[in-house]
Amino acid sequence: MKYFFDFRQDSLTKEWVIVAPRRATRPELSPEKKEICPFCPGNESRGFKELFRIGDKAKYGWEVRVIPNKFPFAPKHEIVIHSPLHSESFFTFSKTQITKIFKVYRERFKLHEKEGQVFIFHNCGRKAGESIPHSHTQIAVLPKNLTLEIPATPQVENIFRESKHFQFFCPCDSRWPGEVWVAPKTSGRNFAEVTNDEFEDLAKHFPIVLKKLKKVFGKEFAFNFYIYPLFGWYLRIIPREKTLGGFEVGTNIFINTVDSAAFAKKLA
Ligand SMILES: [Zn+2]
Known part of the structure; x- marks a missing residue:
């Protein structure tokens, strides 16, 4: 199967499944392999067209960078690269850096909210679905007719x-x-x-x-x-x-x- 993805709904339960065989071919990187990390500075030209950045205009001057996901499961599927530094994460980023990351989320949300349902999510660690250890977030813009069963805010307690x-x-x-x-x-x-x-x-x-x-x-x-x-x-x-x-x-x-x-x- 060569297609990127297909949205399918169970006629009885109305539950959705996204079939995305191409995603099976995406690379799994170990944290040590910095030289082939597609998110590291110097590897920008590996087929990714930059969509947005915070930072200097110079080629390697970016601080936060948005690129399309090479292995999408939605009509619009983006990656927010949190920082040029391969081994940093939300555990080590400065307050200024985290603020910039959240501002980028908001800008992309604003840009896409009329086109569909903008779902912003982060995976940290293999057990959480992470395939590239260079800290990043994904933004999937899902069709409006897709029913998302996400709970609303529960009672604020504890x-x-x-x-x-x-x-x-x-x-x-x-x-x-x-x-x-x-x-x-x-x-x-x-x-x-x-x-x-x-x-x-x-x-x-x-x-x-x-x-x-x-x-x-x-x-x-x-x-x-x-x-x-x-x-x-x-x-x-x-x-x-x-x-x-x-x-x-x-x-x-x-x-x-x-x-x-x-x-x-x-x-x-
Ligand atoms: Zn990297």
């Missing part, structure tokens, strides 16, 4: 950190052990409306929370986060330590063995 603009909390009905939800105090907006002041505040607290999670889960801590694409936006961090069992795969009902209230205390 708050363990509160910043100027955000509440960090562990909802009692979390599906995955150790989930952290980040909700803005000004609710009812979508991601296009987040202010620079909010991003600066988020950039200060976000790495602290990730480091606390890493302390709990250990050195190989793998996680995803995504940004809710509709009104009432939030950011959800999902630790990926748990492997799904047959009951969960078959029924889509999760068994969470971690008590969220107790877990929130560990992150305080």
Whole structure:
């Protein structure tokens, strides 16, 4: 099968599947192989046309860079390369760098929100679906007729950190052990409306929370986060330590063995 992707819906359950055989051919890089990393400075010419950047206009002057995904599963599928530095991540980026990354998310969100549903997500670690270790985020613009079953903000409870603009909390009905939800105090907006002041505040607290999670889960801590694409936006961090069992795969009902209230205390 040569096609990039195909959207298919089960006529009975109405659930969607994206079949994307080309993605099976994408490279898997180990963290050591910097010389062939397609996201490192010097390798820009490996067939990627730059879509957006923050930084100097000079060829290698970029600080955050957006390119198309070579192995898309959506009509528009982009990659935000967080930094020119191969081994840095949200655990080590400066507050300024994280603010820039979030601003790029917002700019791409604004650009694409009329065309479809803009889903911004990050994979950190192999267990979280990462295939290239150079820190990056993906942005998939999905057709509007595709029903996304993403939960709306749950009841804010078990708050363990509160910043100027955000509440960090562990909802009692979390599906995955150790989930952290980040909700803005000004609710009812979508991601296009987040202010620079909010991003600066988020950039200060976000790495602290990730480091606390890493302390709990250990050195190989793998996680995803995504940004809710509709009104009432939030950011959800999902630790990926748990492997799904047959009951969960078959029924889509999760068994969470971690008590969220107790877990929130560990992150305080
Ligand atoms: Zn790299």
